[in-house]
Amino acid sequence: MTERPLRILTLATLFPNAVQPNFGIFVERQTAGLAAIEGMDVTVINPIAIPPWPLRLASRYRPLSVVPDQEHWRGLHVYRPRFQVIPKFGGPYNPAMIARAILPLVRRLHTEKPFDLIDAEFFYPDGPAAMRLSDALGIPFTIKARGADIHHWGSAKGCASQILAAADKAAGLLAVSAALKQDMAVLGMDAGKIMVHYTGLDQSRFTPQNRGAAKQKLGINAPLILSVGALIPRKNQALLIQALPALPDVHLMLAGQGDSETDYRRLAEKLQVASRLHFAGSVAHDDLPGLYAAADIMALVSKSEGLANAWVEALACGTRIIATNVGGAPELIRSPDAGRIVDGDPTAIVAAAKELLTNPIPQNQVAAQVAHFSWDNNARALAAFFRRLIKR
Incomplete structure (x- = not known):
């Protein structure tokens, strides 16, 4: 009997769309690499921040109205629910706002095809939001730290405590460098839970030219x-x-x-x-x-x-x-x-x-x-990390 795929819910506020094609492109490449591995079934939820009217009419937000609520994006099935944000002042409330906005969708998807793990791709606000989803669904979650999410939000009033709470409850943590792992430990996170996970690279495109x-x-x-x-x-x-x-x-x-x-x-x-x-x-x-x-x-x-x-x-x-x-x-x-x-x-x-x-x-x-950087190596390391956590 063939073992069913490992079903991963990737939660990523950093993810490209037609309006912002470069936004979080490394999250997209990592996720696509993971989805290409046999035995991995990946669904992406990319919450999009929209402020209340009339702030949503600002040039920064107005173009996002054309982004579909769900789509097949470069081989990935991506849901893009909206959540309300208060620019400059809403930081401490964003994880709760994200969880509240997307929980009905996540419950429905989980009922149709149960997830095994939630993969939060930025420590803040994704990590504390994933913690709330984990509590609601009763499944484990992981969080990846990329830099600014630790160095900025890790000292921000109203946010740092949420980051540490999420780190404590997470089944595992990832850091893009050994130095960042050390910074996370200094903040009070359990270094034993943190795996260094270097970025990938498309060696066929990024190569010497004349x-x-x-x-x-x-x-x-x-x-x-x-x-x-x-x-x-x-x-x-x-x-x-x-x-x-x-x-x-x-x-x-x-x-x-x-x-x-x-x-x-x-x-x-x-x-x-x-x-x-x-x-x-x-x-x-x-x-x-x-x-x-x-x-x-x-x-x-x-x-x-x-x-x-x-x-x-x-x-x-x-x-x-x-x-x-x-x-x-x-x-x-x-x-x-x-x-x-x-x-x-x-x-x-x-x-x-x-x-x-x-x-x-x-x-x-x-x-x-x-020469050792590649998206294949990146994805295989991530898949092995997830399998270890849920013993699959």
Whole structure:
């Protein structure tokens, strides 16, 4: 008799849709990889936050009205129920609002085809919401920590206590780096329950290309530093702009959007480097390999990280990285072939950039640093983790 599949309910507030195709794309890739493994039956619930009227008419929320309540999305069956959120002030209430909004749907699906496990893909608000679903259905749950969910929400008033309660009740926990696992333990979580689960990578797409040809497509004929990430204070791109005056031939490209863009433009004008600063905006994930290929360096000097996917992707494309000593950076930059870890100041960035630009190495030598990253390895590790927890 063939054993029935392991039925997983993946709860993910971070998940792409037609309006936000890059939002949580790594959750999507991980989930698709898990669903492709024999014996895994995965259903995705992606709660979408919508504020009350008239706030829902704001440009940030209005386009979400076209997102269907359920759909087949890149091979996955995804439900997208709405829950009410109060922008800027609703953080402590979001887990309860999510659970209340989606519990009727979850009960119905569980009655039709019982789930074995709830998989929460972001520690907050997904984790405490999953805890509530677990209590209601009587099935175990796990939570994955990715970085900001611990570093920001783990100290936020009204949220930290919920995070610790969910961690305590969870059957198992995951962290995207060993450093993040340590941060979780410092908060008071049981380190024995936490498995380090590194991100995956599509090695067929993120691979070395001809750098000169890639630069030509961008219209840049100079050394290029690329930074991939939201333009927000935590990502700290201001340090890279402040380094430019001491790197007179170097151009900097920022790939991402965010509230800090206006400040960064003003800073570049003040430092007289605006002609060498390029804003790429939000770049489709499928278009990132071309940017990584064109860059001589990928710099991400954040104030905090878990394990940045941009680090892994850049290395796979043969581009060395500059990173601050945060999160899993030391777990990736274990050799000079991968890049440099620097202090969070422009002088250190300048020194590292000059060293890397002066001493280039073959791209394949750089890419070898992350040869073990793949979505297949990622999915198989996750499937084994789930099977161990429920003894299947």
